[in-house]
Amino acid sequence: MTRAWIAFFARLAFVTFGVVTLVFYLQRLIPGSPADAVLGPDALQSDKLRWLAANGLDKPIFEQYIDYITKLFQGDLGRKLVDGRPIAPLLVERFFATLKLASCSFVFSLLLALLLGIYGAIRAGSRVDKFLSVLSLLMISAPTFITGTLFLWIFAVWLDIFPLTGGNGLSSLILPTVTLGSALAALTSRMLRGSLLEVFHEDYIRTAFSKGLSKYQVYTRHALRNAVLPALTILGLQLSSLLGGSVITEQVFTWPGLGSLMIEAVNQRDYNLVSACVVVLAFVHVCLAAVIDVVQQLFDPRVGVE
Amino acid sequence: MNPLLKKILARVLKENSTRLSLIILVFWAIIACLPALFPELKEISIDLPQTRRPPVFSWHEPLGWFGYDSVGSSVLLQMIGGARVSLLVGISVVMVSALVGSTLGAAAGYWGGWVDQCVSRVMELLLAFPPLVLPIALAAVLGGGVFNTIAALCLGGWIGSAKVVRGQFRSLRNREFVIAAKALGASETRIIIYHLLPMTLSPLLIHTIFSLAGTILAEAGLSFLGLGLGDGSVSWGTLLNEARSYLLESPHLAIFPAAAILSLVVSLNFIGESLRQVLDKRAASVELD
Numbered sequence: 354m355t356r357a358w359i360a361f362f363a364r365l366a367f368v369t370f371g372v373v374t375l376v377f378y379l380q381r382l383i384p385g386s387p388a389d390a391v392l393g394p395d396a397l398q399s400d401k402l403r404w405l406a407a408n409g410l411d412k413p414i415f416e417q418y419i420d421y422i423t424k425l426f427q428g429d430l431g432r433k434l435v436d437g438r439p440i441a442p443l444l445v446e447r448f449f450a451t452l453k454l455a456s457c458s459f460v461f462s463l464l465l466a467l468l469l470g471i472y473g474a475i476r477a478g479s480r481v482d483k484f485l486s487v488l489s490l491l492m493i494s495a496p497t498f499i500t501g502t503l504f505l506w507i508f509a510v511w512l513d514i515f516p517l518t519g520g521n522g523l524s525s526l527i528l529p530t531v532t533l534g535s536a537l538a539a540l541t542s543r544m545l546r547g548s549l550l551e552v553f554h555e556d557y558i559r560t561a562f563s564k565g566l567s568k569y570q571v572y573t574r575h576a577l578r579n580a581v582l583p584a585l586t587i588l589g590l591q592l593s594s595l596l597g598g599s600v601i602t603e604q605v606f607t608w609p610g611l612g613s614l615m616i617e618a619v620n621q622r623d624y625n626l627v628s629a630c631v632v633v634l635a636f637v638h639v640c641l642a643a644v645i646d647v648v649q650q651l652f653d654p655r656v657g658v659e
Numbered sequence: 660m661n662p663l664l665k666k667i668l669a670r671v672l673k674e675n676s677t678r679l680s681l682i683i684l685v686f687w688a689i690i691a692c693l694p695a696l697f698p699e700l701k702e703i704s705i706d707l708p709q710t711r712r713p714p715v716f717s718w719h720e721p722l723g724w725f726g727y728d729s730v731g732s733s734v735l736l737q738m739i740g741g742a743r744v745s746l747l748v749g750i751s752v753v754m755v756s757a758l759v760g761s762t763l764g765a766a767a768g769y770w771g772g773w774v775d776q777c778v779s780r781v782m783e784l785l786l787a788f789p790p791l792v793l794p795i796a797l798a799a800v801l802g803g804g805v806f807n808t809i810a811a812l813c814l815g816g817w818i819g820s821a822k823v824v825r826g827q828f829r830s831l832r833n834r835e836f837v838i839a840a841k842a843l844g845a846s847e848t849r850i851i852i853y854h855l856l857p858m859t860l861s862p863l864l865i866h867t868i869f870s871l872a873g874t875i876l877a878e879a880g881l882s883f884l885g886l887g888l889g890d891g892s893v894s895w896g897t898l899l900n901e902a903r904s905y906l907l908e909s910p911h912l913a914i915f916p917a918a919a920i921l922s923l924v925v926s927l928n929f930i931g932e933s934l935r936q937v938l939d940k941r942a943a944s945v946e947l948d
Contacts, residue, residue: 364783371784382800487676490932494924496876498883498899499917502906510907597789601880615792616884619799631788631796639787 365643372635376628377421430629440629451610454529455595461534462541469538470545477550492539501532501605529606533599537591544587548580589645596641597634670937677933680926687923691742705730713911726911729901737893738915744894748805749875752812757867760820768828769851782818791880798886805892812877823866827859861938868931872924879920895920
């Protein structure tokens with residue numbers, strides 16, 4: 354077991370290290386000197402050289418790389434290129450906004466998926482089930498920039514119930530939550546329906562029924578517990594993509610999260626901020642993937658650490 | 660025609676939804692080819708008096724059927740050009756990804772050992788980035804353009820097909836028919852190409868159809884964020900991005916590109932789903948229950 358854990362942490366360390374390296378070299382792909390981006394193309398050559406020296410960018414690239422990594426491990430994400438403010442506090446603030454949206458959407462999608470998945474499985478083949486299956490395929494296909502825009506148009510413009518932009522407390526949380534949550538629930542509910550249908554044919558379900566348990570008991574205690582396992586992987590992937598991948602939804606609803614911070618940074622050509630965002634997003638993603646691995650083992654002892 | 664292929668086609672086309680999806684797919688493919696056949700369709704004129712005029716339904720003015728955009732160009736013409744770019748980007752990314760992914764996946768799955776270690780570690784590293792984050796970062800660094808967008812989407816695109824092929828090869832490489840072929844003196848290339856590859860074609864095909872849908876969405880998403888093309892070429896995503904500023908006054912700018920993206924992606928997903936049900940025996944048996 355100890356060896357398995359060492360391998361597990363070694364993999365985590367490898368991926369984190371790899372991500373940081375990749376992001377560092379990605380920054381060097383930018384055409385031209387970083388001084389051009391900050392001081393403008395018309396700046397004096399001597400000013401550019403002074404700026405490069407002040408920021409440690411005149412050293413050989415490998416030394417810069419070492420500097421970058423040591424700073425990152427000290428928790429120093431650098432400063433914004435645009436106004437020189439430190440990045441870390443800004444990222445923390447934006448991260449909590451993303452976390453709020455992600456957790457709300459996750460809970461919403463989970464409830465919706467449980468409801469629709471169980472209903473679809475119990476009434477498999479019925480007209481409602483067929484309607485749900487077409488609807489979920491539609492929702493899986495529909496990107497959030499279309500559903501989100503549609504929701505905005507209906508509820509914020511036409512009916513004028515919800516605000517158009519984010520950051521106005523609870524009311525501005527509802528539309529993005531519904532957008533993200535229903536997109537996720539479309540997939541999870543189908544998965545859950547499929548695995549429930551598979552489980553319904555198992556011997557232990559027949560045994561449970563023949564013991565005289567009620568339908569409710571069999572469905573919740575015996576069927577659901579086993580059917581949830583395959584859906585768990587998808588749920589985990591969804592949670593981590595919510596924390597990192599809701600860039601577009603945040604942008605549609607102008608939600609002040611990490612994703613929209615990254616887009617702002619890209620538009621301002623603030624490469625320091627872009628790479629800090631990418632590193633943090635990837636780090637959160639990797640850590641979550643690791644947590645999901647562990648949770649999966651807790652739920653299902655058959656899945657061992659490789 | 661190959662009888663097996665005929666049988667599969669017949670079973671796939673049994674469903675009305677799949678037939679409709681196929682018609683939509685062929686429709687968009689024809690639309691995407693139009694600019695190449697009729698160069699005059701590419702001439703998108705700026706006509707300021709027509710700025711954001713809503714759709715008009717008159718036979719004398721076919722260009723106005725979908726309305727006009729913020730500089731008075733015909734949305735209909737832009738939609739046709741957009742179909743070309745969206746499909747071009749989607750198909751190129753999927754083809755490159757399938758080729759690279761299945762080569763690497765086949766090598767990793769067949770030989771295992773250090774080859775597998777290398778490929779798997781690279782995949783692990785790229786999968787560490789949440790979806791779209793790496794393409795966004797790359798688009799920020801490389802700048803826009805059709806070629807850069809294709810490159811940015813390919814970077815993560817091959818992983819899916821590599822995983823499919825690797826898994827399939829790993830489970831097949833020790834099966835009796837492979838051992839028999841080896842005992843008969845077949846070379847490794849022969850085993851890979853004639854014995855293993857045909858067995859991976861159907862999962863690979865299914866994956867490719869789904870990933871075409873995903874890639875078209877990803878390109879549209881990137882362009883929607885204003886990070887995709889940006890070199891003057893128009894895709895459905897850039898049209899949507901432009902429409903965002905006029906959502907209140909001119910919803911017609913958003914409706915048509917959104918409907919186009921949705922129709923294409925939904926029909927691709929329908930076709931993929933029905934192929935999966937026909938080809939994937941495990942899924943088919945679940946569906947029969």
